[in-house]
Amino acid sequence: MKQELEYRINNTDPGPRKKFVRETFDAIADTYDVLNRVLSFGIDMSWRTAAVRLLGDIRRKDIIDLCSGTGDFIPLLSAKGARVVAVDFSLAMLKKGKEIGKIHECAVAADVCKLPLRSEYFDAAIIAFGVRNIPDINVFIDEIFRVLKENGELVVLELTRPRNIIIRGLYRIYLTCVLPFVGGIVSGKLRAYRYLSKTIESFIDPEHLSRMLERGGFNYIRILRRFFGIATIIHCRRREQIRMPIQ
């Protein structure tokens, strides 16, 4: 069970892990938003705003919100004039997003590693708190490369571990005691919140993820730490396709 809760890269057999993740989010969809605000003390919205700001002028741009959940990014993106496609494999999360009015444009229930979408279509991709749920991360990077236009931007927002040893210790107490306890009581799904904590503790660090993105065809990579490194934003650009001259 410990193994199931911890994050591990698995590009060859991600199926069982993904089933577990989908079922976990299906189970907590109803209480996800409220708990998100409470457990992050509302700071997550300022991280999202910062992530969207990095994309600059997005009027009439096509943006894909990956692992969109209940669609927290969508009002922020739409307000700036972007056209948004939300993708998530938890139907319950997408339905909740529709019900509360955050998802109003196009929503696709699909695995972000196998998008039923055209190549080189999107101007930008954004993903918040989703990447540490994806075991086949190399497949994910290839897929985002495929759907983005040349020079398209990718913004990854993820919960990470602070570097300062004291804050890291305090955060660990929060992750192991407060988060599963409060999340478990409110949602009635203790295991789901233990999973969320464990993946934060065991996910690869931002430098490792940046190297993977670089190898996967992304450049101009910037790592921006937020709130003592509890959250990190990675901002990068999809490289141009290298075209071989016809002999």
Ligand SMILES: C[S@@+](CC[C@H](N)C(=O)[O-])C[C@H]1O[C@@H](n2cnc3c(N)ncnc32)[C@H](O)[C@@H]1O
């Ligand atoms: C922690 S929630 C984040 C939701 C939202 N982005 C937010 O900021 O609140 C993670 C979401 O990722 C989705 N997810 C995880 N792995 C996925 C995958 N391989 N394909 C599609 N969705 C996935 C889950 O269903 C869940 O809704």
